[in-house]
Amino acid sequence: METDAGLDGFLSESHAYEAEISRANRDAFDIARRINRECHSLLFNKAEVHNRDGQAMLVAALFLRALQHYQASILLLSKGLVASGRVAIRAELEAVFAIRAVADSEQNYRAFVNDHLHERLELIKKARQHPEYPMMQRLLDAVSDEDFARLKEQVKRAGAVNKLTTKVLSERAGLHPLYVSVYRLLSGAVHSGARELDAYLILDADGEVREIDYATGLHEVSDLLLTAGDFILLGSDAVCRQFEITSFAEPRRELSAAIVAGMENSPED
Secondary structure, three states: OOOOOOOOHHHOOOOHHHHHHHHHOHHHHHHHHHHHHHHHHHHHHHOOOOOOOHHHHHHHHHHHHHHHHHHHHHHHHHHOOHHHHHHHHHHHHHHHHHHHHHHHOHHHHHHHHHHHHHHHHHHHHHHHHOOOOHHHHHHHHHOOHHHHHHHHHHHHHHOOOOOOOHHHHHHHOOOHHHHHHHHHHHHHHHHOOHHHHHOOEEEOOOOOEEEEOOOOOHHHHHHHHHHHHHHHHHHHHHHHHHOOOOOOHHHHHHHHHHHHHHHHOOOOO
16 A cells, blocks of 8 residues: 555655645744744753853753753654654653753752763663673673773662653753643653554444545644743753843743744644
């Protein structure tokens, strides 16, 4: 069964979905690009990152990672890759949890760094046990015995730490309601549950599969774009606090208002 996009699927240079997606969601894409530009300006033109301030450096790096996930979601949704776009937005939200938690206190910053040390040590141990994949072997090649010993010493000095789960980060970020609602909804695309996969099958009146819907969820594009924009602005709030930036307040209000207006005028299913 050949798709409308041909046998290359979404790897085609262009396909029938793209023009319709762009036309139907023009306002949402315009808002997304405005938010992207303003957030880049915030990070690269307004935030002054000093290399002796570890907390500030981490906040900046996390915001950049969130921005990249945000851009990925825009690109994926523009192609009609809705499930993959939802995955990118979930990753963006995780980064936003971390940004806000780390920026909130020195304690959270230290906990985040120590948790990373433990995670890195465990990953290297697992790579030593299962080096079959090239990426795992490259990890091992990049870590000398001296590096491994140094990492074990760092972990030992850090002492026992409670696992800094996404749930805990969301709580420390002041965004736990998003974790138990939108984050869980977006997680369905990550785990490929049965209900998620039902969307690909178009049934006839007798319940028989009539055809496969290659590009599902296109009606979600506008809402997903606006939701992703709202998340990155939540991250920008932490950046502004960390670097004591006040000049972003007005653009922030304007962009938030545009998101609210966009959600109110979002196309119906």
